Amino acid sequence: MRLGYFSMPLHPLGRTWAETLREDRDAVILADQLGFHDAFIGEHLTDQHENITNSLLFLATLISDTRQIRLATGTTNLSQQHPVLVAANSAMFDHLSDGRFILGISPGALTSDAEALGILAEDRNKMFAEAIDVITAIWESEAPYDIDLPDNRFTVTTASTMDLDFGVGILPKPLQQPRPEIVGTVVAPFSKGVIAMGRRDFHPLSANFLLPQWVATHWPNYVQGKEAAGEVADPADWRIARTVFVADDAAVAEAYGRGNADSPYRFYYSQMLKKMRKLGRLELFKTRRDQPDDEVTLDYVLDKLVITGTPESVTEQILSFREEVGDFGELVYAGLDWVDPRLAKRSMELMAQKVMPDVNAALS
Template structure:
């Protein structure tokens, strides 16, 4: 099982964005030193708490200060830009990173982003599907492209202005051929989008704020999609993100990870609960679809969704998660606001150097 890193990020509103952006960079630099496989960074345009507005721009600052870790948009919101822009920018990033790039994609779920862009009344899932088809077509075709796909609003050509002798009208192709690994974050239980991912060989990452009993539905749908095109699914392709805090002692794990009023984990799930209720997507926090809203409390979310404890306790909880969800290829550690940098960095260190070796030893032993 690989170890990855994911940050939305999500910071208290009073914090200085200059400081939090640097902290988010430092966390990924540390992840690189500790041997994390990849680092996904989210993006939003209109969220003061989640203040990375362009994941590729943020990640570009990490190329020269990291050596091994793959840098992943987590995600690029495809409804926000013309696919020609996204195809060109992602291809350039892949060259800058010399292949240390994963293209994480999503429609863009934040309603205030859509309102600011003037697309609130549009079907962002359809925009997403049309955009990725055009991005892949750009990467697969040669100039002048002449992309005019059925029922797709985006038409791309440079036929009228191409000048091959001087390179005009030609867009870059990615460093990785035919293109980088493509990963989609999955939030909804029984998501049909995961079936489509399987058909197209995109790889799913199950969100860290989804209750564990819903996770197996993601694998079942992904496997259905793979088998529908005659390919056997590989568990190495499936990532599960989880909210994890590892401490040297039980008291610190309980307070910083769950119970203290200043816990970044409590803040995170207070924000997420509020946001999901506002968008009527809080079914992800329920034990069954018809469960009463009153059962979804902050304390329950923290207890259910935060894996916190000493090294041995976290190992046991990850192995229990694997029993519930089934086998998967990567556990993705969710980054929080650094209320206490020492504890935050120590948790990542323990996760990489002690928890994961024991998890993999236990899996191998089974």
């Protein structure tokens, strides 16, 4: 099982933008040094707590400061950019990173982003589907292009302006062929989008804030999509994000990972709980659909979704989680604010150097 890294990221107010961006960079650099396979970075335009407005731009600052880790948008919000821009900029990034690029995609869920861009009334899921069709078509075809797909608002051609003698009218292609890996974040139980991912050989990443029983619903849908394409689903292609904190001492793990008022894990899930309650999506945190809303407390959510403890305890919890959801290829460690940098870094070290080797030894 591989070890990956994911960060939205989400910081408390009061810290400077430069400071939190520096911390987010340091986390990815440390992940690279510790041998993490990849790093997914989220983006939002209008959330003061989530400080990265463009994941590709942020990741570009890490290319020369990392060596082996794959750099992934987590995600590029496809309703917010023209697909030609995504295709061209992603292709350039793939060359700059010497093929270490992963394109993570989603529609873009934050409604205040959509309002700011004037697309609040649009069907952003449809815009997402249209955009990815155009991006892959650009990478698969040659200039002058003739991309005019049915029921798709985006048409792409350079037929009237292409001049091969001057080298104009030609969109760039990525270094990785036929294309970089494309990963879709899955945030809903029984997601039908996972079926489409399987059909198109995109790979799923199940969100860290989903209960294990809802995570387990993703794999059968992915298998269904792969079978529809005449292919066999490989568990190695399934990533699952989890919120994990590892410490040398069990009491420290419980305090920093759940109990303390200033715990970054407590802050993260208090924010997520408020957002999901406002959006009417508390069912993500429920063990059954008819569970009363007042049972979904912060301590309940922390108990269900934070894996914390000593390396031995965390290893056991991850193996138990795998028993519940089934085989998967990568555990994606959710990075949070570094309230205590020493503890945050030590957790990543223990995860990479102790927990994952022990998990893989048990699995083998």
